[in-house]
Amino acid sequence: xxxxxxxxxxxxxxxxxxxxxxxxxxxxxxxxxxxxxxxxxxxxxxxxxxxxxxxxxxxxxxxxxxxxxxxxxxxxxxxxxxxxxxxxxxxxxxxxxxxxxxxxxxxxxxxxxxxxxxxxxxxxxxxxxxxxxxxxxxxxxxxxxxxxxxxxxxxxxxxxxxxxxxxxxxxxxxxxxxxxxxxxxxxxxxxxxxxxxxxxxxxxxxxxxxxxxxxxxxxxxxxxxxxxxxxxxxxxxxxxxxxxxxxxxxxxxxxxxxxxxxxxxxxxx
Numbered sequence: 001x002x003x004x005x006x007x008x009x010x011x012x013x014x015x016x017x018x019x020x021x022x023x024x025x026x027x028x029x030x031x032x033x034x035x036x037x038x039x040x041x042x043x044x045x046x047x048x049x050x051x052x053x054x055x056x057x058x059x060x061x062x063x064x065x066x067x068x069x070x071x072x073x074x075x076x077x078x079x080x081x082x083x084x085x086x087x088x089x090x091x092x093x094x095x096x097x098x099x100x101x102x103x104x105x106x107x108x109x110x111x112x113x114x115x116x117x118x119x120x121x122x123x124x125x126x127x128x129x130x131x132x133x134x135x136x137x138x139x140x141x142x143x144x145x146x147x148x149x150x151x152x153x154x155x156x157x158x159x160x161x162x163x164x165x166x167x168x169x170x171x172x173x174x175x176x177x178x179x180x181x182x183x184x185x186x187x188x189x190x191x192x193x194x195x196x197x198x199x200x201x202x203x204x205x206x207x208x209x210x211x212x213x214x215x216x217x218x219x220x221x222x223x224x225x226x227x228x229x230x231x232x233x234x235x236x237x238x239x240x241x242x243x244x245x246x247x248x249x250x251x252x253x254x255x256x257x258x259x260x261x262x263x264x265x266x267x268x269x
Contacts, residue, residue, distance in 0.1 A: 063096045066126035073133040078158075079114060087111040088120075090128050099128065108132070113157040138196040139170045139189075139210070152197035154190030168196060168207040168220075175213045183215035192218065195233035200240050231259025238262075 068090045070081045088104050101120035108118045108130070119131040135157045137149035146161040147169070163169065170192060174185055183191070192212060199207065209221035220228040228243060242261040246253070254268035 063125045065090060065092050065094055065096055065099065065128055068092065068128045068130065071129055071131045073117070073131055075136050076134050078134060079112060084108065084112065084130060084132060088130055096122055096124060096126070104130070116151070137164060137167050138193050140164060140167050141170050150189065150193050152193050154186070154193045166205055168204070168210050170210050170212065172212040177214040177216070179215040188212060188215050191215065191233040195236045198236040203240050203243065225254060227255050229255075229257040229259050235261055
């Protein structure tokens, strides 16, 4: 008996030649290799860029200091640009990135006591700007051959042979008093300098002398042989306002007392 036909066996099932089979883990290994290659290339690129950047900053002539300028922030301008640049000693020709701004600032403040503040600013690619503020005199302290200029912080910063317009002279001779134990000469100087800086311009222009015998005993000598008992350096603005009022009411008076600004007094005339 004949066996089952091809149709009966379920049709013509042709055997296709089988190609070589890829190992199951090969795609994963290829992907890992590609990632490692990409990371390596990125690392090499980073090293190259870093080296180029370091060379550009420190080794090339592209980013080197070529000029130094001075900008006054505010206040007086007694110093010249040449004096400030010379004292700063900025290393012209050196890489901009190597500039030690703190060292430049410290040199200026040490060599030029007239400077109150300094800011050193890089102006890429070739410039450096020195932003400075000079101290402003609020008092003149008599010294042999002239006067010492003192700012509002009580800092002595310069000498002058003659009086400066609009700057009162300080005459300080502290006497024994209860406040002497708390306020020595240096501390009193700081407070009086701060007080002088608070005076309105109209009053300040009239003050010729500030006499101090203790922290609580200040006397202002004004133009026209007028005297003001000021008391302590505290409440400077309130005292100045009180003085303006009594001067308007008794302009011919020679003596004013504003040590208690809420109860000013006048005498003479």
